[in-house]
Amino acid sequence: MHAPDGNRLAALAALLADPTRARMCLALLDGRAWTAGELARHTGVGASTASDHLSRLVRGGLLAQQRQGRHRYVRLADTRAAHLVETLAAQAEPTPVGERPRNLRTVRADRALALARTCYDHLAGRLGCALTEAMTHRGLLCQDTGFALTDAGLAWFAEHGIPLPRTGRRPLVRACLDFTERRTHLAGAAGAALCRHALASHWCVPAGTGRALRVTDHGERAWRELLGIEASALR
Template structure:
């Protein structure tokens, strides 16, 4: 029997600077060594050493594009695991400090490839209340409904090997939001439709007035307090 090397993963995430880098990469985008060094408050040389350790642990991969090397999370399964760890972390851990530092980051943000934060939790609750989602044995099942198209979602005709809708425990709300392909489709549609837009200099999303109006019309949500001024 092969024993999982939790010790390697534990070592990789045991440093606050490496944790900060992973939090930055949870946005789903790739960053250069210098960008991650700035986010973690370390020198580029120190960041390189941290990134090598994260790569050796299988958490991060590097891609060369032209003259630059970009780093990103190794895949959605890594993002999902980090989100779950954050949700059970002590209240005085790094993610709480980052929440205070980033201010409204916790309100509207992405978790790798899907929406997260209070807005995502409210959307998930609305989908459940309207019968568009069912929670069965700890999993989500999407139910055919015309509103899915308004959210940019075409439900698959046959179930795939991976769950189409996966519950993900939100690390600030301690409640479920939608992940998996369904979550990715909804975030992509929200970005393409201008309902949300990415911040330029820090992790998080901005909910626009058209986005708040659309979510109110489709899901009955009241999002006025989350709209960017």
């Protein structure tokens, strides 16, 4: 019953307005819980500095923490917080062609990330876009007039034993803008369910320590059988 408040907006934005805190939140987009020390090393700052940043992010409601023994685990507070970081990151991305210094390792890592990765709790990268496109092509997902599952899409999830939560205020599907592909891919509760199922069925396995995934041979067959996605589309 009140107009939006500039102070609150500024306070929220200030949480992400520091490069170190921003890097922490981007790292946490993998959906896992990290320890304070891991994040300190990942961002290249001292332990005390990282501790301070994390306290601030928790106090601001962006992160949730959980103490376990002598470790402090933090994760993104909820899907809303994750959605916020995604939105901001997507808007920030349009890099104006600048060729940045790169070495072989970063090229490899970027390439793995571009092929398949998690985006908080759903599948992204070329894989995420390919399956979104395939689902649209097969009439499971309708993008003509919005972004929604069709009846056939609901049936498809049921048929393959992927449970969709009926409950909850969380939207069943949501469009998420991809960093690398510059296209939208499937997010929301259905996107998360599909990602969980893919990991549980070992269609994808984590590659390395980040968010990157590798599609297994088993997974290549599954994607082809279920959605007609050729393995060549994932390279």
